[in-house]
Amino acid sequence: MKAKLDGVLTGVHYMDGDQAACEGALAAGCRYIAGYPITPSTETVERFAQRIPCVGGIFMQMEDEIASSIAIQGAVWGGAKAMTVTSGPGFSLMMEHIGYAIMTETPCVFVDVQRGGPSTGLPTMPSQSDLMQARWGSHGDYDLIALCPNSPQECFDLMICAFNFSERFRIPVMFMMDECIGHMTEKVVIPHPDDIEITPRRYTAKRPQDYLLYGPCDDLVPEMPEIGKGYHFHITGLTHDERGYPDMTVDAQHRLIHRLIHKIKNYKNGIVMVEADDLDNAEVVVLSFGITSRIADRAIIDAKNSGIKTGKIRLKTIWPFPDELVKNVSQKARAIVVPEINAGQIVREVERAATDRCRIISVPHYGGGVHRVETIYDAIIEGAKVE
Amino acid sequence: MSKEKHPLSDYLREDRMPHMWCPGCGIGIAVSAFLNALKQSRYGQDDVVLVSGIGCAGRVAGYVKLDSFHTTHGRAIPFAEGLKAASPKTKVVVFSGEGDLMSIGGNHFIHAGRKNMSITILCVNNLNYAMTGGQVSPTTPAKAITATAPFGSFCQPFNLPFIAEAAGAVYVARWTVFHVRQLQKAILEAIHKKGMSFVEIISPCPTLYERRNQMGTALSRMNFYRENTVIKNGASTKDAVMDLDKPFIVGKFVDDDSKLTYLEAMNEYYDTTFSCDANYHTYTGSKI
Amino acid sequence: MTKEIRISGFGGQGVILTAYIIGKAASLYDGKESSLIQSFGPEARGSSCSAQLIISDEKILYPYIAGTDILVAMSQSALAKFFSEVKKDGVVIYENELVDAKNISTLGIPATRLSEEEFGKSFYSNVIMVGYITAVTGIIKLGSAEEAVRTSVPSHTVENNLKALETGYNFAKNHA
Incomplete structure (x- = not known):
């Protein structure tokens, strides 16, 4: 709509x-x-x-x-x-x-x-x-x-x-x-x-007697009831069954948590949004996000001007994390440089997805400002070195 | 064999029975009083939502056949406020315990009074944290023994009607679960008030509070309520303190809903502020 | 071409609005890129106040200014704090009855007094300053500045603000 x-x-x-x-x-x-x-x-x-x-x-x-x-x-x-x-x-x-x-x-x-x-x-x-x-x-x-x-x-x-x-x-x-x-x-x-495309709320059209509060659709997401329409539904933060009733059993916990996780996991490809440039022949790839990605872009331009084939991944979605993309990049590039304004958080995800296939260079910044362009540039130069 | 229908079966999730409350607990009586009041009220079953927090009384949401929400510990009131703001036509009732509403949720309670959000708060006060095993609650009388005050509590408890009035509640009453008819009438009155209405429901917790303090059975506690409560409608809420094993007052203490509710005040204010703005409409809700 | 601009003064002088109007004129009406950052130092909600504005023909990546092409000082402390950032060929524009900068700059304007004389209050000194900056630096076109003022100030003050813009602009032309 x-x-x-x-x-x-x-x-x-x-x-x-x-x-x-x-x-x-x-x-x-x-x-x-x-x-x-x-x-x-x-x-x-x-x-x-x-x-x-x-x-x-x-x-x-x-x-x-x-x-x-x-x-x-x-x-x-x-x-x-x-x-x-x-x-x-x-x-x-x-x-x-x-x-x-x-x-x-x-x-x-x-x-x-x-x-x-x-x-x-x-x-x-x-x-x-x-x-x-x-x-x-x-x-x-x-x-x-x-x-x-x-x-x-x-x-x-x-x-x-x-x-x-x-x-x-x-x-x-x-x-x-x-x-x-x-x-x-x-x-x-x-x-x-x-x-502007708007996703409407997934209100159920079923009658109360035919409706199950947490009976999932094919994509594992249940339809929502409207209040005051005779559904007399019960919402709880307790582990619950498909009726929404508390059910404190291993089985209920397994079914519920599995569904809550997989309703996202199964559709990850439709969720993940990245901006990727020049990844195919890149010697070094810079992975960044938010304000840091703009500093990284400047460093990438400078590195390219210095003759280093530099690729770019910019995350628009931090979660879910694009494991597959990072894995693919790690098979080809010499290094992935990860600048971020923290002590090194997303770099852990990069390391997990890359599993030692290439060098991972963390460029942390403890906050209060942004990276200097030179700091990221130096990391790219470092990553381009053949060991 | 024919099965007799429970008089409140239309309002109860019978597929969830038996409930989890202990024998002798007063919460069931409080629920009956509420549902009977609801049946007598001008509200239909689809006009009301019930919001609970966490704790024994927090489980009420799970047993009533209404759109009902079992929220997080202490946060039933802000959840209820958000729901009321989005859907002003809905009658929103908060049903929870004194630990939930007055300790972890105490700040929300006084601010709901300040805002005068039009919600009814029914607070079961059993003088201790029951679901977690009988620890000190904000209303545990001084010298009463609990799991975390094994030598007796040395703090003065909250006087809930006094706090409710000070916070701005438009209706304040206290009854025990012995006073079933008065309680039902108070709830009936409370749910028809505009603004924040408050009913304190004193209930035994025979498994924990009464047992630890050697106060006998639930039945003897009912006798205590009969013999040691003084009905004093219109009393000053200052006098509603509850000391260990001493008589205390019950009744209707505050009843004046003449002041504007949050949404009334907002609309009155903005109707003037934006009187010349063609895009402005008096707020009636924010359903999609 | 990229210009890095620092505008600084006391809270209440309209420092942020000055930067906002110039940035908006460049971005929306001159077809350039511009990026404005309000500096919230620990002191920013108190007395001193500063804005960093970048205007460029290219996409702006790094959000903060590295050196200053144009420093606008509406207070003495602003000049003291930010003068060292000014590039060799940079210019310093200052409120010349509030700031003593005669030995380093000739680009002074008594914006506060001009506002008081014309409007009976100091309220318009910031937009007078915008007019002056527009004239002496050419960083934005006058027409764009007018449009940015028109769309940025409360509607009942548009007329006076446009007059203020003109006052600042003319002051520069008459004191060139």
Whole structure:
């Protein structure tokens, strides 16, 4: 289906990533945000609070991030598309409710505008150090989708993907921005609603007597019931059977967790989004994401000018991770260089997928700024050396 | 052999019986009072959702034949607020225990009162954390023995009606599960109030609290409720303290829903602010 | 061609809006690329305030400025803090009644006083500065600056802001 006219600010704008993320959410049909103020994410909810009365929705500033992260799920079951927006410390508080959304299959979006950590860390400076937290932060086993934009334009574009994925798979989608992208102002083109494809909620058309709350479709995703329509359904964070009733058995746990993981795993190829250039003959490949990918692009240009065949992988989806692509690259390239604004998180995934087939060079940065171009360039030069 | 129909069978998930509550527990009485009130109310079965947290009372959501949500520990209220905001026509009832609502969820409770979200909160207070084995709860009376206060609790407990009133609840009542009819009437009143309404339901926990404190059986506890409660409608909530083995007051303490609810206040405010804006419409919900 | 611009001053002087208008004019109306980053140092929510703006004919990759082609100092501390970043052939533009920079620059404008004289308040000093920057650097076209002002300020202030833009622009022309 197409986007609704009233939420889409069609035109060419000059806005920052936080604001573009808000416009993306509105275009995607988000009509409910619950949030708690935290730098550097606040601009998103501030814009939403300003825009929403005339779009037809509601913003609620909650007492904390824990409340925000569950209020959005109440809103989703109340019929809205909803998201919450935060940064590191708030994201830490939200972890339990990522698990609740996974377990209850509640489609929603969590935005984390990453800042330096741990703890209060660097409130006003960038970082990419919450990526493992996004993947593994809630207890238990699960799979989910995390997206990582590298410009204000992409904050808009990928936000629509985030909502569409959340509805398609009935999962919480992590939208992993960083302070630099959030506070960066650039040109943002917002298309006409007719050019924005929206995934509708998978409401069931079955009658209550024919309907099973967690009876999955062929793609392992169950249809959702609407409240107040006689389904009298029961939602719980406990391990449950297909009726939604608690079932604390090994068997029920196995069936449920297996399905929750495989509804993502089986469709990984349709989820993973990467930007890949010059991989075929590359001596060195740089794998990066978010703001770091722009610094990497500069280093790649410089390396090419120095005569090194340099390829590029830019992750738009951090999770699921493109194992196959990295594996293929590792069979041909001499080295994969992984710059990231953390102590080395995604490089572990690269190592796992490459399994010693080529050299992996981690280029960590502890946060508060971005890499120097030269640092990444030097790593490319190092990777090009024949051992 | 013909099977007699339970009078509340339309409102109960009978395929989930027997329930998990202990013999002598008061939660079942509280559920009956709620469902009987619901049957008497102006709400149909599809007009109401029930939201619970975690704990013994948190399991209520699993047994009622309503759209029902068993949420995370302490977070039933913010879940309920989000649902109410998205779907204002839905009657949202939170049914949970005092550990869930007043300890881990205590901050949400007072802020729901401040916002005056139109939800009804039914709080079963059994004076201890029951599901985890009887630890100190925010209402455990001083000197009462629990699993984590083996020599008696040395903290003063919360007085829930007092907190509810201070937070801004439009309706505050307390009854025990002995006072079945009054309780049912209070719930019936509470669910028809606009704004945050609150009913505290004092219940025995014979397996843990009463046993540890040598207070006898559930039946003797019911006798205690009969003999040691003073019905005092309109009493100051300050006087609603509960001391160990001392008489305490029950009744309706606050009943005034004249102030604007969150959504009413928002609409009244924005109707004026955006009176000249053609794109603005009074908010009626945000269903897709 | 790439120009790296630093605009800095006190909170409340409209520093960010100054950078926003110039960046928007370049990006939306001059057909160039531009990328603006508000600097949030630990002190940024307090008194001092700064923005980094890059305008280029090419795609902008590295988001921060490496050296400054144009420094706009609306306060003395801004000049002190950022003067060392200015490239050899870079220019320094300053509020010449708030900042003492006479020994290093001739590009001074009393934007605050001009605003007070024309509008009775200092409110428009930032857009006067935009007009002045437009005139002395040619970094954006005047028409684009006008369009960016028109689409960036509250509607009831458009007229005054356009007048302010002209004031700054004319000041440069008259004091060349």
